[in-house]
Amino acid sequence: MKIKSPLHKLLSAAVLAGSLAAGGHAMAQGTVRAEPYPAWADPVIQPTLSVDQAKAIVAERTKPQTEWTGPTTGPEAPKGSFTIAYVSPDQSYTPYVQWGKGVEEAAASLGWKMITFDGQGTVSGTLAAMQQALSAHPVAIITPADANALQKPIKQAVAHHIPIIGIHATAFPGPSPQLGLYMNIVSNPAQIGQTEAAYVIAMSNGTAHDIHMVDDSYAIARFKAKATVTPIQNCAGCKMLETVNMPLADASTRMAPVISGLLARYGTSWWMTTCCDGYYTNVAAALRASGASPANIKLVGADAPPSAYDMIRKGGFEVASVPEPSSLFGYEAVDAVVRAMAGQPPAHFLQPTFLIVKANVDTEGGSSNQFVPSNNFACHYENIWKGTKKPC
Numbered sequence: 001m002k003i004k005s006p007l008h009k010l011l012s013a014a015v016l017a018g019s020l021a022a023g024g025h026a027m028a029q030g031t032v033r034a035e036p037y038p039a040w041a042d043p044v045i046q047p048t049l050s051v052d053q054a055k056a057i058v059a060e061r062t063k064p065q066t067e068w069t070g071p072t073t074g075p076e077a078p079k080g081s082f083t084i085a086y087v088s089p090d091q092s093y094t095p096y097v098q099w100g101k102g103v104e105e106a107a108a109s110l111g112w113k114m115i116t117f118d119g120q121g122t123v124s125g126t127l128a129a130m131q132q133a134l135s136a137h138p139v140a141i142i143t144p145a146d147a148n149a150l151q152k153p154i155k156q157a158v159a160h161h162i163p164i165i166g167i168h169a170t171a172f173p174g175p176s177p178q179l180g181l182y183m184n185i186v187s188n189p190a191q192i193g194q195t196e197a198a199y200v201i202a203m204s205n206g207t208a209h210d211i212h213m214v215d216d217s218y219a220i221a222r223f224k225a226k227a228t229v230t231p232i233q234n235c236a237g238c239k240m241l242e243t244v245n246m247p248l249a250d251a252s253t254r255m256a257p258v259i260s261g262l263l264a265r266y267g268t269s270w271w272m273t274t275c276c277d278g279y280y281t282n283v284a285a286a287l288r289a290s291g292a293s294p295a296n297i298k299l300v301g302a303d304a305p306p307s308a309y310d311m312i313r314k315g316g317f318e319v320a321s322v323p324e325p326s327s328l329f330g331y332e333a334v335d336a337v338v339r340a341m342a343g344q345p346p347a348h349f350l351q352p353t354f355l356i357v358k359a360n361v362d363t364e365g366g367s368s369n370q371f372v373p374s375n376n377f378a379c380h381y382e383n384i385w386k387g388t389k390k391p392c
Helices: 006-022 024-028 051-061 094-109 123-135 147-159 189-203 219-233 248-266 277-290 306-314 327-341 377-386
Strands: 083-088 113-118 140-143 164-167 174-176 181-185 209-214 239-245 270-274 297-303 318-323
Touching (some): 051 189, 083 094, 094 113, 094 327, 123 140, 123 147, 140 147, 140 327, 147 164, 147 181, 164 327, 181 327, 189 297, 189 318, 209 219, 219 239, 219 270, 277 297, 277 306, 277 318, 297 306, 327 377
Parallel strands (some): 083 113, 083 140, 140 164, 164 181, 270 297, 297 318
Antiparallel strands (some): 174 181
16 A cells, blocks of 8 residues: 555545546445444453363464354445545554555455545544545545544534444444444454453463553553453452553653562562553563563563564563454455445454464464454455355
8 A cells, every 4th residue: 555645645635526526426425324323232241261261262262263254245336436535543553554455455356446544643633634535525434543533524424425434443343323433343352351361361270460551541441451350350369460551652661660660569470461562562671671581471462563473473571462353454344335335234243353372473464463364354255245156
C-alpha cells in the first residue's frame, strides 16, 4: 500500500469527490445501509480455570488454524467501480498498516480502490483525515481510530449513507448503535484474557505469582485485564501480586523505576500478563539492566507486534502472546461493506484465538511477524462476493 502525502491525499480526495458522487456511490445509495444493526451480546469472562482446563486451552490455541469457521454465504458484491476510504490514526503503527493492506487486497480482488487518509498520530489529525475521507464520497469508511473521538464525522457519514466499519474502534465486536458503527471488528477480548490466564496457569501447574500491567484509560484494556486476572485470582495455588496501571505513552520513561519497585517487593521469580505487548520492550530492558533472568521471570502478552515475535523467537523474557489477525481483519471489513451495500447485517464471525509460543512462532504468518491464519480466508470471501465455488 502506498502511503500518500497529505497534499496528494487532498488532491485525490478532490478528484474522487466529483467522480464518485457521479458514479459508483450514487448507484449504491439506493440500497446501502449505514445505520448499525443491534449490538451483539457482550463477551463473557470465564471466572475459573482448572489446571487441566488451562492446559487444554493452550493445546487447542497453539494448533494451526487451517479450518475456516467464518461465513460461507452472503450477498454478492455489486459490479462497478467503488472506492473505500481507510482512515488510519497513525501509519507509523504496524497493525494499522497491516489492516489497511488487508482492506486494499480485498478491495482489489473486486476491482475496487482504497484510498488511505493518515491521522499522523493525533486526534486532531485523525478528525481532519475523517473529513477528507467524507469529502471523497466513498462507499464506506473503514477505520481503526477510537470511535468515541470521531462522533461528529461518524454522524455525518451515516447521514450521507456512508457506513462506518471499525477495526478496534471500540472494545467489543459487532455493530455499535451507540457509536454509529455498522460493524466493529476485533477479537473476543474475553478469550484473549482467558488465553493469557490459561498459559500462566498451565505452564506453572497452577502455582504462578502474577503481576498484570494495564493502561486503565482504555475500556478494552480494562476488560482484557479483568478477563486475565479473574481466573488467576481464583486459581487456588496461584497469587495475583499486583495490578500496575501505566499509560502506554509513559512506558519508556517510567518503566525502569516501576520494574525496580516490583523486584524489590516480589523478588526475581514471577509472571507478568498485560493488555498490550507495547510495554514489553521497556519491561525486558529494565529486567536485563537489573540482572533478572528469563528463566525466572516470564512475560505473557497480547497484540503481538513484531517486537513480541522477535522476543519469543529468541527466548527473551516474553514467552507467549495472543496476536490479532492482520490482513484477515481487512477482509472482514470489506465483507461488512458488501453486506451494508446489500442492506444486510454484518456476518456474525470471530476468528478463533491463537497463541504464539516459541514452538509455533514461525507458523500462521509468524515468519513475517504477523498473524495470518492458514484457513484460506481470502478464497472463502471471494467465493461469497463473486458467487463462485472455487475449492479453498
